[in-house]
Amino acid sequence: MKLYHGTNIRFDTPKIIQPNRALDFGAGFYTTTDIEQASVWAKVVVRRSEKGIPLLHVYEFDDDFQEKLNVKHFDTANREWLDFVCNHRLNMYSGDNYDLIIGAVANDNTMPVIQSYMDAIKTNEDDRNFFAQVALRQLRVDRLKDQYVFKTEKALQQLKTLKVIKL
Numbered sequence: 339m340k341l342y343h344g345t346n347i348r349f350d351t352p353k354i355i356q357p358n359r360a361l362d363f364g365a366g367f368y369t370t371t372d373i374e375q376a377s378v379w380a381k382v383v384v385r386r387s388e389k390g391i392p393l394l395h396v397y398e399f400d401d402d403f404q405e406k407l408n409v410k411h412f413d414t415a416n417r418e419w420l421d422f423v424c425n426h427r428l429n430m431y432s433g434d435n436y437d438l439i440i441g442a443v444a445n446d447n448t449m450p451v452i453q454s455y456m457d458a459i460k461t462n463e464d465d466r467n468f469f470a471q472v473a474l475r476q477l478r479v480d481r482l483k484d485q486y487v488f489k490t491e492k493a494l495q496q497l498k499t500l501k502v503i504k505l
Contacts, residue, residue, distance in 0.1 A: 354489065420455065
């Protein structure tokens with residue numbers, strides 16, 4: 339399968355990046371199967387950093403190799419996914435360590451819903467189930483894109499660089 343990584347920096351080898359802000363699945367190398375999503379992200383990175391040019395790194399990943407990795411796969415944006423993302427974004431995740439995490443992206447369109455959920459549970463833990471149901475109902479309206487987050491060197495070694503495209 340092809341995976342894409344949008345960025346403003348050309349590099350030869352993907353690396354696990356310690357983010358300067360909380361991300362959906364924590365530190366890792368973020369990719370997607372959606373070329374449009376990666377292209378948009380490359381342009382966002384250039385705009386936010388005010389440097390570089392938008393680049394699309396294209397990789398080949400042997401999907402069968404997942405059997406040899408510790409993989410967390412969210413088939414849908416459900417309650418487990420919502421709490422997993424929120425725990426990472428609040429820097430409160432303390433669960434299992436994975437080589438690869440696959441799931442929906444909490445992007446700029448969905449972040450207001452997720453932020454409202456995080457704010458609500460910080461102030462009222464007793465109503466967490468109610469707030470989760472509301473958030474998930476609102477998120478179902480969006481067509482969420484996917485992300486493949488490589489969390490370990492073992493997983494990263496399975497990415498084969500095909501090309502880098504200047505956007």
